[in-house]
Amino acid sequence: MKTKKAVKSVDCEIKSPGVQAGAHTWMQKDLQKSGLSIENFTIEPLKGEAELRERLGFTSISGTPIATVGGYWISYPNVPDYYRLKLRDKIGDAKYLSRKGGGNHPYILKQLEETLSNYTPGKSVFITEGEKKAAKATLEGFPCIGLAGVFNFKDKDNDFLTELEHYVWKNKLVYIVFDSDITHKYEVRRAKLRLSIELSNKGAKVYFGSGGGIRTPDLRVIGANLRLIWICTILSAYAITFLYHYILLNDFRTAWFLFVLISMFIWSQIEFFLSYTPCETRTSFFLFYKILANRNATRAHNIVQRKKGETNG
Numbered sequence: 001m002k003t004k005k006a007v008k009s010v011d012c013e014i015k016s017p018g019v020q021a022g023a024h025t026w027m028q029k030d031l032q033k034s035g036l037s038i039e040n041f042t043i044e045p046l047k048g049e050a051e052l053r054e055r056l057g058f059t060s061i062s063g064t065p066i067a068t069v070g071g072y073w074i075s076y077p078n079v080p081d082y083y084r085l086k087l088r089d090k091i092g093d094a095k096y097l098s099r100k101g102g103g104n105h106p107y108i109l110k111q112l113e114e115t116l117s118n119y120t121p122g123k124s125v126f127i128t129e130g131e132k133k134a135a136k137a138t139l140e141g142f143p144c145i146g147l148a149g150v151f152n153f154k155d156k157d158n159d160f161l162t163e164l165e166h167y168v169w170k171n172k173l174v175y176i177v178f179d180s181d182i183t184h185k186y187e188v189r190r191a192k193l194r195l196s197i198e199l200s201n202k203g204a205k206v207y208f209g210s211g212g213g214i215r216t217p218d219l220r221v222i223g224a225n226l227r228l229i230w231i232c233t234i235l236s237a238y239a240i241t242f243l244y245h246y247i248l249l250n251d252f253r254t255a256w257f258l259f260v261l262i263s264m265f266i267w268s269q270i271e272f273f274l275s276y277t278p279c280e281t282r283t284s285f286f287l288f289y290k291i292l293a294n295r296n297a298t299r300a301h302n303i304v305q306r307k308k309g310e311t312n313g
Contacts, residue, residue: 034132041135044073055083057100061091074131078108104155107131107146121171128177150191160198170203177209
């Protein structure tokens with residue numbers, strides 16, 4: 001006599017009523033690649049152009065109708081009426097589509113809300129790229145936030161999304177686990193480091209995860225570089241004083257040498273500075289530099305004018 005297999009109940013299971021009957025075989029296979037199924041991951045098959053207009057705001061890409069390609073919708077439990085569309089086949093480089101002008105949003109399952117919203121020192125939270133990876137990790141007992149892209153923890157107005165900002169990060173153990181080929185992708189390494197700084201500034205204990213295992217980011221190196229930038233900022237501001245001084249004295253050879261020296265410093269530090277420092281720090285640097293440079297330029301101008309007066313006298 002055949003007996004039905006017992007299905008283990010998982011606390012963080014995500015029900016998908018109504019999808020099973022209409023789900024296509026390719027959708028099931030696509031979810032299986034991520035270790036998921038239509039029983040534990042919410043999807044909705046794409047129905048047509050009207051749905052595309054409502055959820056995306058467009059119906060084609062480069063002349064290719066999206067409805068003819070097909071796909072399924074991934075809903076965001078933490079963002080009502082927000083969906084991302086997984087395409088059956090890529091259109092150009094696009095595999096996923098989001099609403100035009102819809103902004104960036106983290107994918108956060110309801111099971112994570114209590115941990116994220118309260119002070120829970122020592123609790124682990126994982127951050128990865130992709131909704132399916134986040135859902136699978138959570139199902140396996142690793143509470144995980146999904147980002148649509150490695151830089152999607154921020155937007156054009158904020159260095160850290162407001163939806164993530166209001167959570168309590170202090171003393172949480174946060175593991176940033178992007179793809180295992182992270183060491184070969186410069187942009188991914190940059191995003192990982194930038195995110196680690198934002199989380200560290202909020203009191204989290206950050207670790208990096210990849211194919212090589214888990215390690216902590218070397219924030220001491222970042223701090224040392226920031227201190228070096230502060231020192232060089234002061235020195236370059238004073239160098240501008242002398243640059244202005246030699247221009248007024250028509251000593252263009254020395255002025256050119258100082259200009260090249262200052263330019264080398266700026267270009268050598270600008271990428272690190274703009275990529276890895278918070279917005280508030282960048283603003284402080286620029287204001288400090290402007291005040292110092294202006295003050296020294298005024299002083300240099302007064303010195304030169306006094307010298308010219310002494311010469312004429």
